[in-house]
Each structure stands twice: as structure tokens, then as C-alpha cells.
Amino acid sequence: MILKIFLSFLLSICFIFFIFYYFPVKEGASLLEEIYPWQVFLSSNTLAQGDTLAIRIKTEKDFKEITATFGDEQVPFSKLQNSDWLGITGASVKKEPGKYKLSVNLGDEVFGKNIAVAERNFPITELAVMKELEEKGYTPSNISQNIAQKDNVSIYDVFKIYTPTAFFNKPFIFPLKKIEVVGLFGSIRKSNDITLQHLGVDLEADEDTPVYAVNDGRVVFSEELIDYGKTIIIDHGLGIYSLYLHLNKYKFTKGQNVKEGDVIGLSGNTGYSIAPHLHFSIKISRPDVFLSIDPLKFLKSTQFMDNE
Ligand SMILES: [Zn+2]
Incomplete structure (x- = not known):
């Protein structure tokens, strides 16, 4: 009986390990909004000088155009084959550290988030x-x-x-x-x-x-x-x-x-x-x-x- 309990315990541990090993938590993308009909994914929530900010929009809606601004800068978007939209920008190597507002225009709605840019010490x-x-x-x-x-x-x-x-x-x-x-x-x-x-x-x-x-x-x-x-x-x-x-x-x-x-x-x-x-x-x-x-x-x- 004790052996049976021990074996089933061992099996469930193996099962949990299997689940996490084969279905790891996705890193690098954060789901910020789950409001139908669009979702915004960012490659990172904070930046350092020289970092890239990739923005992916998943949507069922047929947008003619998606635009965004990051601080004063315009960020263009392009529609990918899988009908997602992608915008790529970043913090240039000499960008003034601080907080910059990302605003994504999705038809009548706007997705907004402040993104911090940190200083990086270069050798x-x-x-x-x-x-x-x-x-x-x-x-x-x-x-x-x-x-x-x-x-x-x-x-x-x-x-x-x-x-x-x-x-x-x-x-x-x-x-x-x-x-x-x-x-x-x-x-x-x-x-x-x-x-x-x-x-x-x-x-x-x-x-x-x-x-x-x-x-x-x-x-x-x-x-x-x-x-x-x-x-x-x-x-x-x-x-x-x-x-x-x-x-x-x-x-x-x-x-x-x-x-x-x-x-x-x-x-x-x-x-x-x-x-x-x-x-x-x-x-x-x-x-x-x-x-x-x-x-x-x-x-x-x-x-x-x-x-x-
Ligand atoms: Zn070189």
C-alpha cells in the first residue's frame, strides 16, 4: 500500500515535470491586454540604451492601418502573412534615459503604456x-x-x-x-x-x-x-x-x-x-x-x- 502511494506520488511528480519541460512558459512576450478584438504583445516592458522594442498586434479585426508613437517618434506597422501586425523600434544608443509613452492607434481605440529607458554603461x-x-x-x-x-x-x-x-x-x-x-x-x-x-x-x-x-x-x-x-x-x-x-x-x-x-x-x-x-x-x-x-x-x- 505504501509502495503504491509512493509510486503514484512519483508518477505525478514526473507528470508535472513533463508538462513544464514540454510546455515551457513563454519568455520575451508579455500579454498586456486581452480585450477582444486585439491583443498587444511587446518584446520587453523596459529598455536600456541600444535595445529594440518589437510590438506585435494580434487581431481578428480588419484594420486598414495601425500606427504608433514612442515618445515623439512615429512607429510604422506592417501586416504579416499570419495577419498579425508588427512594428519595430528601439532606444538608440544615445537616447536620453527616462520614461517614454508608447501609444498604439487601433481604429477608435488607443493602447498606451509608459516604457522606461535606462542608461547603459559601455566599456x-x-x-x-x-x-x-x-x-x-x-x-x-x-x-x-x-x-x-x-x-x-x-x-x-x-x-x-x-x-x-x-x-x-x-x-x-x-x-x-x-x-x-x-x-x-x-x-x-x-x-x-x-x-x-x-x-x-x-x-x-x-x-x-x-x-x-x-x-x-x-x-x-x-x-x-x-x-x-x-x-x-x-x-x-x-x-x-x-x-x-x-x-x-x-x-x-x-x-x-x-x-x-x-x-x-x-x-x-x-x-x-x-x-x-x-x-x-x-x-x-x-x-x-x-x-x-x-x-x-x-x-x-x-x-x-x-x-x-
Ligand atoms: Zn567592428
Whole structure:
């Protein structure tokens, strides 16, 4: 009898474990409202500088358009294949910490929530210029001058092309098979009076490692720049752009459409680069905003597009 009770107790423990193991509590999405006929899901309820805010609306209603504002900034929405609506914005790396109101306009109704943006402390490192780079003519002052006056001028023209709808309808993937961070997003690189903030992430990659398109989109830039080296930029729509720097080879060029997972190029060591690696960035650029976003956090925050 005691053995029977013990066994049934053991079985129920196993059953409970099974339930939790196979049906884990969903993280990353919070159900804020359950008022029919729409539900608003946010990728996060609080942000730090550089974080992404993805907003998903599930609705049975046939909205012609959904719009939102985050502080003073407009947030566009695009209808996905499963008839959900998606808006993606974020707190740029230099956004003033504080509370910002998110207002989503759903026909006659408005969903509102205050979202706190916290300050993030970025590490300070030395701006590295090795002998071989010095021989190629790179110095801290001309690196910073080239970025400000040449490379950024070329690529910022691209960000003016704004596609108001999304080319994609599924979460973003990593640009490499293996992800090992060798240069942090946001780190501040100093050399005497020169200060540069690293607005992407450096990922370990041997020369000629395949680099993947992180989602569907259109290649809007494929050129060699002085500091950034061979660079590809993909427009994913909704003002979201992914950037791949220091490549060795292009597999796609400007004007071509790409699918998520396409090999767009091979990694390399071109431009201002100490060793072969991939510099990967995400920018959100719309007529009224330009945001530099932590790229790996961005990829993670789009995963909740898959939640039911
Ligand atoms: Zn980098």
C-alpha cells in the first residue's frame, strides 16, 4: 500500500515535470491586454540604451492601418502573412534615459503604456592601430575622419531610401553559423582626443566564412569603403537595415533581392580591420529617426514573432 502511494506520488511528480519541460512558459512576450478584438504583445516592458522594442498586434479585426508613437517618434506597422501586425523600434544608443509613452492607434481605440529607458554603461577601450595598419596609412585621426567625412556619407545616403512595409515575415537569424563576440556593441574606443563608439558587434570569422542574410530584403549597397572595407547593406523594410563590413567577397550586389539565409558574401579583413572578422550592425532609419541598435539584442527580440 505504501509502495503504491509512493509510486503514484512519483508518477505525478514526473507528470508535472513533463508538462513544464514540454510546455515551457513563454519568455520575451508579455500579454498586456486581452480585450477582444486585439491583443498587444511587446518584446520587453523596459529598455536600456541600444535595445529594440518589437510590438506585435494580434487581431481578428480588419484594420486598414495601425500606427504608433514612442515618445515623439512615429512607429510604422506592417501586416504579416499570419495577419498579425508588427512594428519595430528601439532606444538608440544615445537616447536620453527616462520614461517614454508608447501609444498604439487601433481604429477608435488607443493602447498606451509608459516604457522606461535606462542608461547603459559601455566599456572604454583603446583605439587599436597596429603597425601593419599604420603602414597602410591608418592613424586614429584619419580613421575617425574617414568615417565621418567619407564612409558614413556614402552609407547614410542609403538610409534615406525608406521602404514603409516589411520584406520579411519571420524572425531574424544570425549572420554566421557560429557566433563568438570579439568586439562589443557600444564600446567606446579612445586615442588621445579621438573618441569613436563601436555601433555594431564584431564576430569571430576566419577569412572566407559564409555570411548569411539575416532576413529577407533587398541589397541596397555593395561597395568598398576606406575604413569599413567591402560592405553590404540590406534593406528589410520598415526602416530596418542590416550591415556587413570588412568582407572579402560579395555574392550579391546592389539591387538584388535576398532571402533569409542566402550567402551574401564571404568574411574578410578589408578596410580598418586588425584581423579577419565580421562587423555586423543594425540601423533603424525612418524619415523622423535614426537609431543605432544593439544587433544581437535586436535579433533576439524578433524571435517572439513566432509565439502564438
Ligand atoms: Zn567592428
